[in-house]
Amino acid sequence: MISISDAYKIYQVGDSEVRALDGVSLTVEDGEFVAIVGPSGSGKSTLMNIIGCLDVPDAGAYQLDELDVTALSERRIAKARGRKIGFIFQGFNLLPKLNALENVELPLIYQNLPYAKRKAAALQALESVGLRDRATHKPDELSGGEQQRVAVARALAGRPSVILADEPTGNLDSKTGEEIMKLFHEMHAAGNTIVLITHDPAIAAQAERRVRMQDGKLYEDSKEGCA
Amino acid sequence: MIWQSAKMAVKAIWGNKTRSFLTVLGIIIGIVAITVLITIGQGATGQIVTTIEGIGTNVLEVSILTEDNPLDLEKLETDLRAMDVVLDVAPSQNVSGGQLKWMGNTMNARSISGTTPAYPAVKNAPLAQGRFITQADLDNESYVAVIGANIASTLFEGSNPVGETITIAGLPYTVVGVLQKNESGTMGSTDSQIFIPFTLAQKIAGTRAVASFTVAASNSDSVNDAEAQLKAYLDDLMPDNSEGSNRRRSGNMRTNVMAMFGMSGGDNSNYSIYNQSNVLDALGEATATLTLMLGGIAGIALLVGGIGIMNMMLTSVTERTREIGIRKAIGATRGNILFQFLVEALLLCLLGGGLGLGISALILRVVAYFMNIPLAISLSVIEMALGFSLFVGLVFGIYPANKAAKCKPIDALRFNG
Numbered sequence: 001m002i003s004i005s006d007a008y009k010i011y012q013v014g015d016s017e018v019r020a021l022d023g024v025s026l027t028v029e030d031g032e033f034v035a036i037v038g039p040s041g042s043g044k045s046t047l048m049n050i051i052g053c054l055d056v057p058d059a060g061a062y063q064l065d066e067l068d069v070t071a072l073s074e075r076r077i078a079k080a081r082g083r084k085i086g087f088i089f090q091g092f093n094l095l096p097k098l099n100a101l102e103n104v105e106l107p108l109i110y111q112n113l114p115y116a117k118r119k120a121a122a123l124q125a126l127e128s129v130g131l132r133d134r135a136t137h138k139p140d141e142l143s144g145g146e147q148q149r150v151a152v153a154r155a156l157a158g159r160p161s162v163i164l165a166d167e168p169t170g171n172l173d174s175k176t177g178e179e180i181m182k183l184f185h186e187m188h189a190a191g192n193t194i195v196l197i198t199h200d201p202a203i204a205a206q207a208e209r210r211v212r213m214q215d216g217k218l219y220e221d222s223k224e225g226c227a
Numbered sequence: 228m229i230w231q232s233a234k235m236a237v238k239a240i241w242g243n244k245t246r247s248f249l250t251v252l253g254i255i256i257g258i259v260a261i262t263v264l265i266t267i268g269q270g271a272t273g274q275i276v277t278t279i280e281g282i283g284t285n286v287l288e289v290s291i292l293t294e295d296n297p298l299d300l301e302k303l304e305t306d307l308r309a310m311d312v313v314l315d316v317a318p319s320q321n322v323s324g325g326q327l328k329w330m331g332n333t334m335n336a337r338s339i340s341g342t343t344p345a346y347p348a349v350k351n352a353p354l355a356q357g358r359f360i361t362q363a364d365l366d367n368e369s370y371v372a373v374i375g376a377n378i379a380s381t382l383f384e385g386s387n388p389v390g391e392t393i394t395i396a397g398l399p400y401t402v403v404g405v406l407q408k409n410e411s412g413t414m415g416s417t418d419s420q421i422f423i424p425f426t427l428a429q430k431i432a433g434t435r436a437v438a439s440f441t442v443a444a445s446n447s448d449s450v451n452d453a454e455a456q457l458k459a460y461l462d463d464l465m466p467d468n469s470e471g472s473n474r475r476r477s478g479n480m481r482t483n484v485m486a487m488f489g490m491s492g493g494d495n496s497n498y499s500i501y502n503q504s505n506v507l508d509a510l511g512e513a514t515a516t517l518t519l520m521l522g523g524i525a526g527i528a529l530l531v532g533g534i535g536i537m538n539m540m541l542t543s544v545t546e547r548t549r550e551i552g553i554r555k556a557i558g559a560t561r562g563n564i565l566f567q568f569l570v571e572a573l574l575l576c577l578l579g580g581g582l583g584l585g586i587s588a589l590i591l592r593v594v595a596y597f598m599n600i601p602l603a604i605s606l607s608v609i610e611m612a613l614g615f616s617l618f619v620g621l622v623f624g625i626y627p628a629n630k631a632a633k634c635k636p637i638d639a640l641r642f643n644g
Contacts, residue, residue, distance in 0.1 A: 054556065054637045075560050082558015093553045093640070097242050109231050110558035154557065 002028040002051060002162060002195070007060030009046050009216075020046035021057060022216035028195060030161070033188045035196045035204035037221075038213030045166070047213060048197045052164045053081040065161055082110045086155030090167035092147040094139040100126060100150045101135040107158040125157035126150070129183060145176035152183055156192075163187060163194045169203060181206055229570075232563075236571040239543070240578070250539040251579040253532025254619065258583025258612045261525035262604060263590050265518055265611075270595070270602040272514040279507055285314070285447040286349065287454055288501035289440050293465055296436040300343075300425060303437050306460065311445075312453040317342055317349040318440040320428040325396030327421075329382050336378070336395060339421045341428020347406075349443040352417050355379075357389040357404030364424040372400040376408035377418040395421065450504050457500060467495040526615075532579065533619035540572050540627035544634075551631055552639025565632035572624025573617060580616030584609060 009021035020043040028034050038044040049055035050062060053069055056077075062069040067080055086107075087093075094103045104122040113121070126132045129149040139147050148168060155163050165184070169177030181203065188194055188208075196207055204210050210221040240247045291298060300318060307316040324336035346352065347359050355376065364371050372393065379388050388402045400423065409416045429435060444453035544551070551564055588604060595602040 049637050052556070054635075054640075075562070078555065078558065078560040081556065087556050089640070093549070093556075095550055095553060097238055106554070107557040110554075110560075110563060158558070 001030050001063075001065055002026065002193075003061075003063040004050065004057075005061050007050060007057035007062065009043075009050070009055070009057050019043075019216040021050070021060075024060075024216070024218045026211065026218055028162070028193060030193050031188075031191055033184070033194045033196070033208045035198060035207035035210045036213060037198055037201065037204045037210060039199060042213040043216040044197050044213040047218075048164060048166055048195075051162070051195060052085050052087060053077050082107055083158065084161045086158060086160035086163045088148070088151050088155050088163065088165040088168045090170040092139070092144075092151050092171070094147055094150055094154075096139050099136050099138050100131060100142065100153075103139070103150055104154045104157050107154060111158060122153075122157050125153040128156065128186075129153045143176075144172050145179060148172060148176075148180055149183065152180070152187075156187065161193060163192050165194065165196045167198055167200075168196070169200070170198075177203075229566075232567045232570040233574065235567055236574045239571055240575060243543075246539065247575060247578075250535050251575055251582065253535035254529065254576050254579025254616055255532075255583040255586065257525060257529030257532040257619075258580050258616060259587050259590065260528045261522060261615065262584060262587035262608055262612050263594070264521040264525055265608055266587070266591055266602055266604050267594060267598075268514060268518040268521055269605065269608075270598075270600050272510070272518075274600050275510060276507065279503055279510070284503050284507060285444045285450050286503055287442045287444070287450065287457060289442060289457065289461075289498060290501075291436070291438045291461075291465075291498050293497040295465070296438060297464060298437045299435050300429075300437055303440060304343075307442060307457075310453070310456050310460075312449040312456060314443040314445045315345045315349050316440055316442050317345040318425055318437045319346075320425055320432055320434070320437070320439070322423075322428050322431045323396070324421075326394075327378070327382055328394040329388075329391060332382050332384070334378070334381050336421050337419060339395065339423060339428075341423050341425040341431075343425050346422065346441075349441050350417070352409070353407050355405045355407040356387070357402070359404055360422060360424050365426045368427045368430055369424060370398065370400045370427065371403045371424065373404040373406060373422040374402055375406050375416075375418040375420045378421060379405045447504060450502065454500055454502055458495075461498050462495055465495070465497040467497055529615060529619055533576075533623040536572055536575055536620065537623035537627060539575075540568065540624060541630065543571075544568065544627050544631040547631075548634060548639045551634045552636045555634070555636035556640060561632040564634075565628045568628035568631045569621070569624050572628065573620040576616040576620030576624075577613065580613045583616075584612055587612075 004024060004026045007021050007024045008019070011018045011020055022043075024043075024047060026047075036044050036047060046055070050057055053064070056062070056070055060070075064080065064084055067084075069077065069080065072080065094100075095106070098106070101119075101122055104125050105118050108118040108121055123132060123135065126135055129152050131146060131149055131153065134142060134146060134150075139150070142150065148171075152168075155165075163184075168184075169180050172180060184194060184196070185206070194207075196203070198204050212219045212221050303316060303318060307313050318341075320341040322339050322341065324339050327334050327336050342360065343365060344359055344361055347354060354373075357373070359373055360371065363369070372395065374382075374388060382388070382393065383391070388405055391402050392399050393402055394400075406417050406420075409418050442453060442457060444450040554564060554567075584604065591602045591604065
């Protein structure tokens with residue numbers, strides 16, 4: 001469960017200050033599929049960084065499951081990030097020198113999982129995105145859609161509390177994008193909590209809940225069933 | 228985690244072969260310089276020490292310089308054998324050499340010395356064949372000779388010299404023994420020497436005085452005691468009564484020069500004593516200083532290599548900002564990243580150290596062949612070389628590794644070239 005209350009993040013740009021987060025409160029229940037929409041500069045990336053434990057708010061509280069993230073040391077935050085958050089990026093962000101399986105294994109290595117368990121979990125995750133037969137391929141031997149599916153497998157492998165996706169279809173053509181979105185629905189159906197950041201209304205419409213960022217403030221759009 | 232980091236490091240190093248090799252080259256050159264210089268230093272020192280020790284570190288060579296010499300053979304043997312730190316004494320009387328003849332063969336003898344039965348024990352010169360000069364030979368002033376190994380092989384060309392008669396400078400001698408070949412080198416070697424009875428040599432030279440003798444101390448620890456007792460004895464026997472500032476000054480200068488070569492006559496200009504152990508000590512000090520200096524120069528090469536490693540690691544950190552960001556996003560801590568880059572630097576340096584040792588071994592083989600001295604890299608040099616490489620890796624790896632570890636994941640991920 002994500003619970004952010006009254007979070008502020010203010011950047012100083014030259015003489016003016018930019019209020020990236022201006023008193024944002026957001027609660028995401030376990031198993032929810034939430035889309036955060038908003039134009040660039042609206043503060044949605046800042047919000048994503050805070051949800052993903054990549055950054056901490058200047059003021060306000062962030063509770064992730066049992067953890068009070070704002071009170072944790074840098075080391076504990078890094079550990080929490082690895083265990084609780086599964087990132088999916090627009091640019092895939094696979095390590096180019098590792099093959100698909102090794103990429104999926106990486107978060108498990110940082111969780112100190114023993115070799116056999118790690119291999120099994122990584123293979124299972126690859127299986128769930130339908131890429132088990134591509135396990136030994138390097139990222140540059142895979143298509144964009146396949147790379148993103150490896151990234152999805154990597155996010156899933158560590159069984160995180162939250163899947164955090166930043167424009168996951170942004171670098172893909174619409175057909176491949178659809179396939180990735182299908183994966184998201186599957187993940188959701190399997191009980192995963194998903195937070196999806198996008199500026200594409202068509203993608204956002206597929207989430208069960210939509211929130212909108214505008215000038216550092218958060219607005220609840222709607223709460224409805226899966227489209 | 229260590230294993231994983233090592234695997235990642237190997238991948239990173241291997242993934243950039245050319246650059247890794249060029250970076251490591253600095254370390255290789257540094258390690259080769261250290262290893263080769265120190266090993267050659269050790270080898271050369273070892274050989275000189277072996278040579279000197281072969282002559283014996285428990286011996287004192289004494290020369291009586293005054294014309295007014297009261298020592299004769301009987302007095303020398305009686306007085307010196309009475310000293311408890313003296314094992315034995317062997318006098319020597321050189322007579323001029325000449326042509327050697329046996330059957331049709333001839334050769335020139337450079338050195339013929341008269342000595343006593345004590346010689347083989349005092350000078351550590353064992354016999355290969357036959358016997359040495361005996362007391363009876365001395366008493367009878369017999370025309371017998373003991374020859375060095377080179378003379379035996381050159382003059383007799385393989386046949387047994389013992390019992391044969393050779394002609395030395397026109398006089399016939401019976402060969403009674405052959406000395407073993409002296410492996411320790413050229414200095415003080417007996418290989419080209421001929422020994423005859425001391426009394427006979429004195430008769431040929433026309434003297435009764437003993438001008439030169441070798442004293443063996445009971446062991447190498449008591450050599451300095453023996454030297455002191457010998458000095459007291461000789462000072463008592465022939466006090467230095469030379470006055471006059473001119474004589475004194477030149478005497479001092481001579482003393483200084485002699486001291487450099489391990490000789491000492493004290494303030495008495497009537498005799499000089501040459502002490503092998505002093506030479507060894509002085510040699511040890513000189514070579515230790517030299518080795519240290521060579522090591523220092525090589526250390527500078529290693530330092531430059533280390534800076535090369537740091538430079539490459541810093542470049543690598545900048546290039547891999549995105550990788551660091553991704554790793555951090557999926558759960559790597561600062562410690563994980565620091566460790567990964569540090570292991571990479573350490574592995575690079577160890578690789579350089581290993582390659583350096585390998586190349587050194589090849590170079591030393593060639594050098595050993597041409598210099599004709601045994602050169603083996605000692606274990607301590609291997610330990611030192613690898614230790615140095617690890618140290619360089621640690622020192623020059625920690626800063627780039629720390630820089631990588633400090634990358635903030637958001638900044639790192641934004642780096643999306």
